[in-house]
Amino acid sequence: MGGVVVVGGGPAGRALARECAALGLRTTLVDRDPGRPWRATYAAWADELPAGAPVSVVASRARVVGTREHRLARAYAVLDNERLRELPDGVEVVAGRVVARTASGVRLADGRVVSGRVVRATGAVGGRAAQTAVGVVVPAAAARPFVGPDEALIMDWRRPPARTTEDPTFLYAIPLGADRVLLEETSLARRPGLPLPELRLRLRARLAAHGVAVPDGDEERVHIPLDVPPAAGAFGAAAGFVHPATGYSVATSLRRAPGVARALAEGRPVGRSVPERVVHGLRLRGLTALLAMRPDEVPQFFDNFFLLAENDQRAYLGDHGDLRGTTRAMLRLFGVSRWPMRARMVFPVQTAKFVGTPG
Structure with missing residues (x-):
């Protein structure tokens, strides 16, 4: 089997490196500072995590407050950063900064060349929102x-x-x-x-x-x-895994890592399917609508969302490839919204949260 070079040592990059090594691929993880501490707290709906995900704490109930209170029958999990960081002995970790891709790998700032099929997992960078x-x-x-x-x-x-x-x-x-x-x-x-x-x-x-x-x-x-264009041949946030309406991406990376590793082992392209690209586009449309809402409209919007049936909530918040479920949830949310909010959804003009506020 050929080698894989995963560039980026965050949760997504390490998840993919673990799966590649498990398939017997020669796997190298390149990161500027692989020993730096992770200060972020990663969490997700428990039912969106794959079996065996490194969970630290699970809260069996969840709550949302908009203009009213909503009690949700879904468990919420906090991930264990130390276990997220773990890598098997089969992964070689290289500290360095990538300055160029070559025909067979990457070149680092100190001149070293690391060979293998390159997958960028360096996170989302840029964007406006x-x-x-x-x-x-x-x-x-x-x-x-x-x-x-x-x-x-x-x-x-x-x-x-x-x-x-x-x-x-x-x-x-x-x-x-x-x-x-x-x-x-x-x-x-x-x-x-x-x-x-x-x-x-x-x-x-x-x-x-x-x-x-x-x-x-x-x-x-x-x-x-939230709105960074996905990079070709990437994984994790760099590949568009960030949900534009929630900011979540780690659960998706953990779920997707085994399939992407198999694609790499079989020499297939690494990328999103057509339904996934369409779903992401719809969710970006939802982000645009959210940005267009007046501040007082946002809590009411989430009241409407959490009054939807639980399967509609899950479809919109979860699976990036569920085009039918995402479309259904968006249509039902439109249906339960009042006309001023419907207008924001259909004709999202320049956001009130952008105009006239510092930052």
Whole structure:
């Protein structure tokens, strides 16, 4: 069998490298700094993860707050970063920066050449719209005003007590185990992304209103490009796996890694199917509509979405190749929306969250 060079050592790149090595492919993982710590928290709906995914914590129930509360009958899982990082002995890890692709591999900045079929897994870079967030970890007891035991708060769109713009943001609260909870102020989508200082101000205001002290130490900072064109021959976020309406991509990468590894082993092209490309285009259309909504319309939009049947919610949030399910969910969401919001969906003009706001 031939060799594979995976460029990028994040969750997607490592997942693909593991699967390639399991098939007996000579596998090299190239990363600028393979030992750097992962500060991001990766999570997903538990039923979207493949069997054997490295789960750290599972909350058996989830909740969303728009202008009303929605209780969801889906478990939510937080992934174990240390196990996500693990690689078998069959993967050679090379620290270096790729400066060029060659006919047979890649050339690094120090002149070394690594041979094999190249797959880029370096993440999404660029784009105009982004999801941004700032979070802190607090003891579970301190998080009780926001989230209960064995629960994940996916979105709480109630306005924070302090803010300097009208851009909508929500609180995201998930258990991390060991009596810890991540509380994160999140801007779901904005063009450009909402600046981190604004998110930090809002998060601190939310916590202060409930007497929760902001802990000393590291904060989690998130910036996820949402509308980057997929790169040919790529994998993970670089290949368009980021869901434009949620920012999620890791669960898809974990599910897709075995199939992509088999394609590489068999010498087949690595890329998205026609249904996947169409679904991604529809979801980008949904992102455009979301960006066009007035700030006060966004919580109502998610009220409408989470009133849909659970199979419609799953179709839109999950499988990137489910064209029929995605189309059905979008049509039903249009059907339950009021006419002003329908107009935003059909004729998404320049976003109100872009005009006249700093950042």
